Structures are given as structure tokens and as C-alpha cells.
Amino acid sequence: MYKILKAEKLADKIYLMDVEAPRVAKHCEPGQFVIVKMDEKGERIPLTICDYDREAGTITIVFQEIGASTMKMSKMIAGDYFRDFIGPLGRPSDFVEEDLETLKNKKMLFVAGGVGAAPVYPQVKWLKEHGVEVDVIVGSKTKDMLILEKKMNEVAGNYYPCTDDGTYGHAGMVTTKIEKLVEEGNKYDVCIAIGPMIMMKFTCLLTKKLEIPTIVSMNPIMVDGTGMCGACRVIVGGEVKFACVDGPEFDGHLVDFDNAMKRQQMYRTEEGRAILKVQEGDTHHGGCGNCGGDN
Amino acid sequence: MADVLKRIPVREQDAKERATNFEEVCYGYNKEEAMEEAARCLNCKNAKCIEGCPVSINIPGFISQVKEGNIEEAYKVIGESSALPAICGRVCPQESQCECKCIRGIKGDPVSIGKLERFVADYALENDIKPVKAEKTNGHKVAVIGSGPSGLTCAGDLAKLGYEVTVFEALHELGGVLVYGIPEFRLPKHKVVKKEIEKVKELGVKFETNVVIGKSTTIDQLMEEEDFEAVFIGSGAGLPMFMGIPGETANGVFSANEYLTRSNLMKAFDDSYDTPIVAGKKVAVVGGGNVAMDAARTALRLGAEVHIVYRRSEAELPARVEEVHHAKEEGVIFDLLTNPKEILVDDNGWVKGMKVIKMELGEPDASGRRRPVEVPGSEYEIELDTVIMSLGTSPNPLIASTTKGLETNRRKCIVAEEENGQTSKAAVFAGGDAVTGAATVILAMGAGKAGAKGIHELLSK
Ligand SMILES: Cc1cc2nc3c(=O)[nH]c(=O)nc-3n(C[C@H](O)[C@H](O)[C@H](O)COP(=O)(O)OP(=O)(O)OC[C@H]3O[C@@H](n4cnc5c(N)ncnc54)[C@H](O)[C@@H]3O)c2cc1C
Ligand SMILES: Cc1cc2nc3c(=O)[nH]c(=O)nc-3n(C[C@H](O)[C@H](O)[C@H](O)COP(=O)(O)OP(=O)(O)OC[C@H]3O[C@@H](n4cnc5c(N)ncnc54)[C@H](O)[C@@H]3O)c2cc1C
Ligand code: SF4
Ligand code: FES
Numbered sequence: 177m178y179k180i181l182k183a184e185k186l187a188d189k190i191y192l193m194d195v196e197a198p199r200v201a202k203h204c205e206p207g208q209f210v211i212v213k214m215d216e217k218g219e220r221i222p223l224t225i226c227d228y229d230r231e232a233g234t235i236t237i238v239f240q241e242i243g244a245s246t247m248k249m250s251k252m253i254a255g256d257y258f259r260d261f262i263g264p265l266g267r268p269s270d271f272v273e274e275d276l277e278t279l280k281n282k283k284m285l286f287v288a289g290g291v292g293a294a295p296v297y298p299q300v301k302w303l304k305e306h307g308v309e310v311d312v313i314v315g316s317k318t319k320d321m322l323i324l325e326k327k328m329n330e331v332a333g334n335y336y337p338c339t340d341d342g343t344y345g346h347a348g349m350v351t352t353k354i355e356k357l358v359e360e361g362n363k364y365d366v367c368i369a370i371g372p373m374i375m376m377k378f379t380c381l382l383t384k385k386l387e388i389p390t391i392v393s394m395n396p397i398m399v400d401g402t403g404m405c406g407a408c409r410v411i412v413g414g415e416v417k418f419a420c421v422d423g424p425e426f427d428g429h430l431v432d433f434d435n436a437m438k439r440q441q442m443y444r445t446e447e448g449r450a451i452l453k454v455q456e457g458d459t460h461h462g463g464c465g466n467c468g469g470d471n
Numbered sequence: 472m473a474d475v476l477k478r479i480p481v482r483e484q485d486a487k488e489r490a491t492n493f494e495e496v497c498y499g500y501n502k503e504e505a506m507e508e509a510a511r512c513l514n515c516k517n518a519k520c521i522e523g524c525p526v527s528i529n530i531p532g533f534i535s536q537v538k539e540g541n542i543e544e545a546y547k548v549i550g551e552s553s554a555l556p557a558i559c560g561r562v563c564p565q566e567s568q569c570e571c572k573c574i575r576g577i578k579g580d581p582v583s584i585g586k587l588e589r590f591v592a593d594y595a596l597e598n599d600i601k602p603v604k605a606e607k608t609n610g611h612k613v614a615v616i617g618s619g620p621s622g623l624t625c626a627g628d629l630a631k632l633g634y635e636v637t638v639f640e641a642l643h644e645l646g647g648v649l650v651y652g653i654p655e656f657r658l659p660k661h662k663v664v665k666k667e668i669e670k671v672k673e674l675g676v677k678f679e680t681n682v683v684i685g686k687s688t689t690i691d692q693l694m695e696e697e698d699f700e701a702v703f704i705g706s707g708a709g710l711p712m713f714m715g716i717p718g719e720t721a722n723g724v725f726s727a728n729e730y731l732t733r734s735n736l737m738k739a740f741d742d743s744y745d746t747p748i749v750a751g752k753k754v755a756v757v758g759g760g761n762v763a764m765d766a767a768r769t770a771l772r773l774g775a776e777v778h779i780v781y782r783r784s785e786a787e788l789p790a791r792v793e794e795v796h797h798a799k800e801e802g803v804i805f806d807l808l809t810n811p812k813e814i815l816v817d818d819n820g821w822v823k824g825m826k827v828i829k830m831e832l833g834e835p836d837a838s839g840r841r842r843p844v845e846v847p848g849s850e851y852e853i854e855l856d857t858v859i860m861s862l863g864t865s866p867n868p869l870i871a872s873t874t875k876g877l878e879t880n881r882r883k884c885i886v887a888e889e890e891n892g893q894t895s896k897a898a899v900f901a902g903g904d905a906v907t908g909a910a911t912v913i914l915a916m917g918a919g920k921a922g923a924k925g926i927h928e929l930l931s932k
Contacts, residue, residue, distance in 0.1 A: 199687045217738075217745055218745050220746075245745055260680070263687065264687070265683065265686055399746075400641075402642075402683055402867070404711070405711065406728070407726075416719070435820070438819070439720065442723075443749075
């Protein structure tokens with residue numbers, strides 16, 4: 177059992193938790209993720225490690241309520257326990273292994289979309305701690321949805337918030353901000369994009385044109401997260417890779433996003449049914465005449 | 472009086488009925504039936520059946536106790552050689568091990584050794600008969616990686632000798648393939664697997680789930696930072712293979728491991744659990760081993776029409792005879808001498824069918840089996856909405872790649888000595904599927920025993 181030490185709402189439908197998991201905290205690196213299972217009957221959900229405290233033995237996760245399980249999770253409070261908390265999983269980001277002097281000479285651009293700001297944070301923080309300052313673009317639909325602003329501002333070199341509706345920062349998508357920065361004469365050696373697949377896809381289309389090598393963090397459906405099932409397979413450069421062990425970070429210019437996006441939809445109907453089950457509880461079998469019951 | 476040449480039949484759930492549920496197919500013997508079947512054993516002096524058993528259970532010894540109705544005594548006899556009899560009695564291929572050597576089999580049916588073993592073990596589970604524990608610990612710490620049959624056996628044997636054993640398991644449940652692979656209808660999880668593992672716990676073995684060795688910590692760290700003096704690796708062969716044909720990443724294509732893990736470990740077949748599974752209306756399972764049979768029979772129980780697509784003929788099916796028979800009875804359709812060429816995908820990225828080709832058997836290959844060759848021009852298409860790939864598995868490279876000085880072979884298997892499990896690294900032992908590639912429960916248990924012996928020899932020096 178893994179105790180939740182802190183549970184906080186960051187924005188509409190976005191939550192942060194600190195969880196006691198000493199083994200994970202001791203060995204994790206930026207770029208890795210955990211799998212959580214809430215209770216006996218729960219499913220295994222992958223979530224990126226958003227911060228860690230080796231001394232306190234804690235891991236920070238940030239998640240967005242999008243379906244039945246994350247909705248259930250959002251109701252958990254400090255003092256509750258996760259039944260299972262597994263990790264760290266996946267490969268650390270490449271720069272963790274890179275020579276620091278080479279890194280310091282690189283101009284890096286991080287691009288986060290929505291809740292993707294959370295997984296970007298530990299990477300930027302790690303770099304800052306190792307003396308590397310990077311530019312960070314964070315995009316969200318609207319001002320109220322921007323998360324971790326203060327923390328990100330502390331560790332980023334240049335911090336560029338953007339909102340789709342123009343309520344704050346740059347008005348428009350993250351891609352228009354990248355274009356603008358490049359037009360203004362910024363040169364980047366590498367771009368790291370984390371967020372919804374659609375945002376990573378369009379970022380990659382653009383950076384390919386701009387000839388900026390780009391790394392993305394893939395979030396396919398996962399079950400075990402240890403390389404045992406292949407649920408998480410993605411096509412990278414024409415080859416099949418398992419995101420949980422070969423990734424989750426890959427060369428974005430080689431990823432087949434269309435295939436990945438279709439695979440993410442695999443459980444759409446089941447998801448819908450599961451949401452209904454949570455929302456309507458025992459009243460669900462009311463007989464709308466459409467869904468044919470939940471069997 | 473029954474015909475001594477015939478075995479006492481075992482009661483089973485009706486085929487039509489069971490094809491719609493996940494209850495155990497075989498009910499097993501009751502005490503009278505077991506005693507009657509035991510009476511058929513000739514108690515041979517030079518018992519051939521023992522030679523056929525990979526862990527050399529004293530078979531006539533336990534059977535003669537059953538004959539007298541002394542079930543607790545029979546359990547003790549089995550316990551000398553096997554830690555998981557309720558499991559082996561259910562899943563061992565007895566037809567090619569103990570039972571195929573049985574003298575009774577020359578003229579009639581061999582003695583139902585497996586079903587008798589199962590009866591004795593179930594009796595011990597139901598009556599809560601405890602295994603014999605070590606009197607005191609000897610202070611030596613050993614780590615076991617993986618809680619499958621090899622790890623459980625190794626841990627149990629060492630605990631009986633007084634070692635302080637901790638088993639580290641990557642998944643959230645204990646049992647390895649016994650919980651995530653072999654389905655409920657062949658091996659009940661709560662009634663059998665959990666209880667057998669409880670018995671290993673009663674011996675004093677500690678378990679830590681959710682620890683992925685190579686990620687959460689490494690073997691070197693276990694030895695350097697946590698004072699483990701020896702390590703046994705029983706991490707299995709859980710990495711699924713795919714064919715590499717077009718369409719394989721489409722929605723509706725699963726590895727058998729994923730399908731079975733969702734259903735068995737995550738209980739997706741039960742609506743009160745949160746993990747989803749795609750049931751499918753028409754399903755093809757590619758392959759012919761135990762894993763393929765289990766996946767096919769699982770899909771059938773979720774309501775699909777199921778085809779086994781296998782490139783050789785029935786005689787070459789690697790699955791257990793009993794399971795092929797059960798699958799047929801339940802209505803699984805066998806498309807033999809057929810091989811997939813391509814998975815056909817619709818506009819939404821979902822499987823809509825498969826292009827297959829007819830095969831015929833040619834010359835024997837290196838393994839002695841006749842090699843299937845394509846019949847030119849015999850391609851045709853079948854309509855499907857789900858494909859389950861069951862082409863075999865190989866060891867996960869995670870442990871080998873994070874442990875300094877641990878040698879593996881070309882097939883990514885860990886290299887270890889057969890008689891004591893010693894690997895190329897000092898104080899590190901290995902056994903089971905991680906060493907042999909996908910094999911059987913009883914061989915994994917045998918390797919666990921050998922590993923325990925090797926560790927004991929090292930640490931008691
Ligand atoms: C490596 C990795 C890291 C991730 N990190 C984060 C993170 O830090 N914060 C965060 O909010 N989300 C993250 N996700 C996505 C998160 O796992 C899903 O949002 C979550 O599983 C949805 O579960 P649900 O039951 O609430 O939704 P449902 O929509 O009911 O999900 C049903 C099924 O689809 C899968 N699924 C649905 N949407 C996604 C998705 N976008 N990505 C992956 N699987 C999905 C679920 O795992 C589940 O099996 C990550 C995913 C991966 C693979
Ligand atoms: C579907 C299916 C049906 C089968 N049917 C039969 C049958 O009828 N009869 C029969 O005799 N055999 C059968 N087998 C084969 C048999 O189950 C295996 O040979 C046996 O389980 C191997 O035992 P093992 O202990 O070596 O490994 P496993 O049972 O595979 O256990 C390995 C364990 O190690 C864990 N692990 C792996 N890596 C790590 C790590 N890095 N850190 C921590 N833990 C780790 C895994 O999660 C797993 O729990 C079947 C196999 C399958 C898949
Ligand atoms: S070979 Fe058959 S008859 Fe002889 S002891 Fe073994 S089980 Fe009994
Ligand atoms: S999630 Fe099962 S292999 Fe990656």
C-alpha cells in the first residue's frame with residue numbers, strides 16, 4: 177500500500193498528488209513513469225513522474241480527469257492509499273546520460289501541451305540543477321487551465337505561456353509560438369515535446385520543416401508497463417517498438433502518429449460505458465433503450 | 472467392479488455450459504473415486520512413472536497412501552518433492568511425463584497420476600494442512616526474482632532450510648504465468664493458486680510485489696546495498712513475439728499475453744473490474760500451443776466465434792492433448808495447415824480480416840518435424856474483427872541488460888548450469904523459462920529446486 181501524502185487540485189480536472197514510494201523515489205530519473213492501481217478492482221494506469229524527493233521517499237504525479245479511472249482517482253484525498261504503485265518504468269530521457277559540457281552548449285526548447293507541463297517539469301528542473309538553462313513553451317486552452325506556472329518559471333530560462341483563446345500569454349497554439357521564436361532568430365538544436373498526441377504530431381510536422389531534431393514522449397495504452405504484452409506498441413521509423421521499455425521517448429520525426437492516435441481510441445466504447453457506470457452508479461440500468469445494458 | 476484396464480473417469484462441467492463461463496472445467500475426483508483409481512496402481516518396485524516425473528515424486532508411495540484413505544500422509548509424500556501439487560496436478564502434461572511411463576498404460580489406461588495428485592493437494596488445501604517449517608533461521612539472506620513456479624519453489628526449499636528469503640515480483644499479484652497466463656477455467660486463482668502461495672508464505676518467505684528488478688532496483692544493488700548473499704533469477708520468458716506482417720499494429724490485434732493478462736490478471740471478463748477487453752465477434756488465434764488454446768477458449772467464453780490458425784497439421788499441435796480436446800468440445804474451430812500473410816484493416820484502423828495461405832508438410836527440419844511449405848496460389852481472405860498472436864515468447868532482456876557480468880545466449884536466455892543453476896556471475900543463480908525459454912511449470916519447479924540446492928551449497932560452505 178502506498179500512502180497519498182498530499183492531494184491538490186491544480187486546475188479544472190487537473191490534480192497533483194505526492195505519494196510515498198521509497199523504492200521508486202530512490203532510483204527514478206526524468207522521463208520515467210509509474211503505473212498506479214487504485215484498488216483491488218482497479219486498472220493499471222501509466223502516469224509520468226513529475227517530481228521526486230529521494231530523501232523523503234516521495235513521488236509527485238499530476239493527472240487529468242479524462243475517464244472512469246482518473247475520475248475515481250480525483251476523489252482520493254491525503255491519507256488514502258494506492259493499492260499498487262510500480263516504477264520507475266521506461267527509459268530516462270537521453271540527456272541524463274549525455275556529457276554535461278555538450279549539453280551546456282546545446283540550445284534546447286521544451287514544448288508542453290496541457291497536462292504535459294507536468295512531465296516536462298522534472299526534465300527542465302534536472303537540467304537547471306545541472307547548470308543548463310532551456311526555453312519552455314507551455315500551451316493550454318485557457319488561462320485557468322495553465323498549471324505549475326510558478327514552479328516552471330523558477331527552473332526555465334525563458335518561459336512562454338500560450339493560450340488558445342488568448343486569455344493569457346501568447347495567443348494561439350504552441351506551434352505558432354515555436355514559429356515565432358524561430359522567426360525572431362532563435363536557433364534550437366533540439367526540441368522536446370510532451371502533450372496530447374495531436375499536439376506532438378503537429379509540433380513534429382513543424383519542426384521537421386524547421387529542421388529541429390525533436391523528441392516526443394508517447395502515451396499509448398499500457399497494461400503491464402514492463403514489456404510483457406505489447407499493448408503499448410508504436411511504429412517508429414517503420415519498426416515496431418514497445419513504448420514502455422523502448423521509450424516512452426522517441427525521435428518524433430520517425431513516429432507514426434496516425435497509427436498511434438487510432439490505437440489510443442481502441443477502448444472508446446468501453447471507456448464511455450465505464451464513465452456512465454461511475455456517473456450514474458446503480459441507476460445506470462435505467463433502460464435508455466440505446467446501449468443495450470452494461471453487460 | 473470396474474474394469475481395471477480403464478481409469479476412473481473424472482467429472483467435468485458440460486461443454487455447452489462451460490463455454491459460457493470461467494468456472495473450472497474439470498471437477499476432479501472425490502475421495503471414493505480417488506481410492507478406487509489408486510487401487511489400480513501396481514505399486515511397482517522399479518516404478519517407471521517416477522523416472523517420467525521431472526521432480527521425481529515418489530508416485531507409488533503417495534498412491535498407496537491414497538488407496539488406504541490416508542490422504543494427509545499422501546500429501547506429506549508429495550511434499551518431499553513438490554511445492555505446488557495442486558497446480559502441477561492440473562497443468563502438467565502427464566501424458567508425456569509420468570503417465571506415459573506407467574506400466575498400466577501398456578495394456579490399458581495408465582493410472583491417473585495427475586488427477587490423484589490434484590485430489591491429494593486439494594484435500595490439503597481444503598483441510599488447511601500446513602507444510603513443515605524450518606525450526607530456526609540460519610541468518611543468511613537470499614533474494615528471489617519472480618514469483619512464478621521456479622521462484623516459488625526455490626524460495627520454499629530455501630525457507631525450509633532456514634534461509635531468510637525475499638521474493639521480488641514486478642506485477643501486483645504473485646504467481647507468474649499461473650496468475651496472468653493460465654486461465655481461471657483451468658487453474659482457479661483464489662481457490663488454488665493463492666492458497667498454494669499462502670503455504671509458501673507460511674514457511675516464512677517474504678514477498679514484495681511491484682518491484683521491477685532492473686528498474687526499481689538492480690541485482691547488484693540488492694547485493695551491495697541490501698545485504699543479499701545470493702540471488703535466484705526466475706523471471707520467466709514473458710516477451711511476446713509478433714509475425715512482422717502488414718497490419719499487425721491495427722486495432723483489434725493483440726498478443727496472447729495482453730489478451731490473457733487483461734482477462735486473467737485484471738479480470739476484464741468480470742464487469743465489476745475496471746480493465747476493459749475487446750471481446751470480438753469473430754476471432755482468429757494464430758498459433759497452436761497451450762497459450763493459443765487458452766487465448767482461444769477465453770475469447771470463446773467472451774462470446775466470439777473462434778478459429779485457431781496453425782501452419783502445421785493436428786499431429787504437430789504443441790498444446791496438451793487434453794486442452795485441444797476441450798477446445799474442440801467447446802466449439803473452437805481449427806483452421807490447420809493455414810498461415811497468415813497479411814492483416815486487413817478498415818478505414819478506422821480496425822481489423823476487418825486476414826489474408827491467409829494454405830500450407831502442406833514437406834521434408835522434416837532440424838527438429839525432426841515436417842516443415843510446412845506454402846501451396847502456391849492458394850491465398851484467400853477470411854473476415855474477422857480480432858486477431859490474437861500466439862507465436863511464443865522469449866525472456867525479457869531487462870535483467871540481463873542491467874546486471875554486470877551476467878551471460879546470455881543467442882536466444883536472450885540466461886546461461887546457467889543445469890544441476891545447480893549457477894550463472895556466469897558469482898552468487899547469482901537462475902532457472903525456469905528465463906534459462907530454457909518457454910517450457911513447463913514442472914520443469915521450472917525442477918530448476919527452482921536445483922537453484923536452491925546450488926545456493927545452499929554455496930552459503931553453507
Ligand atoms: C507513459 C505514459 C505517461 C502518462 N503520463 C500521464 C500524466 O503524467 N498525466 C496524465 O494525466 N496522463 C498521463 N498519461 C495518460 C493516462 O495514462 C491516461 O489519461 C489514463 O490512463 C486514462 O485513464 P481513464 O480510465 O481515466 O480513462 P479512460 O479514457 O476510461 O481509459 C480507458 C483506457 O484507455 C487508456 N487510455 C485512455 N486515454 C489514454 C491516454 N491519453 N494515454 C494512454 N492511455 C490512455 C487507459 O489506460 C485505459 O486502459 C500517460 C500515459 C502514458 C502511456
Ligand atoms: C498461457 C500459458 C499457458 C501455459 N500452460 C501450461 C500448461 O498447461 N502446463 C505447463 O506445464 N506449462 C504451461 N505453460 C508454461 C508455464 O506456465 C511456464 O513454463 C512456467 O510458468 C515458467 O515458470 P517460471 O517460474 O520460469 O516463470 P514465470 O511463470 O513466467 O514467472 C516469472 C515471474 O517473474 C516476474 N518477473 C519478470 N521479470 C521481472 C523483473 N525484472 N523483476 C521482478 N519480477 C520479474 C514475472 O512478472 C513473473 O511473475 C503455459 C504458459 C502460458 C503463458
Ligand atoms: S508405473 Fe503406474 S502402476 Fe507402476 S507404480 Fe507408477 S503409477 Fe503405479
Ligand atoms: S505495456 Fe505491456 S508491453 Fe508495454
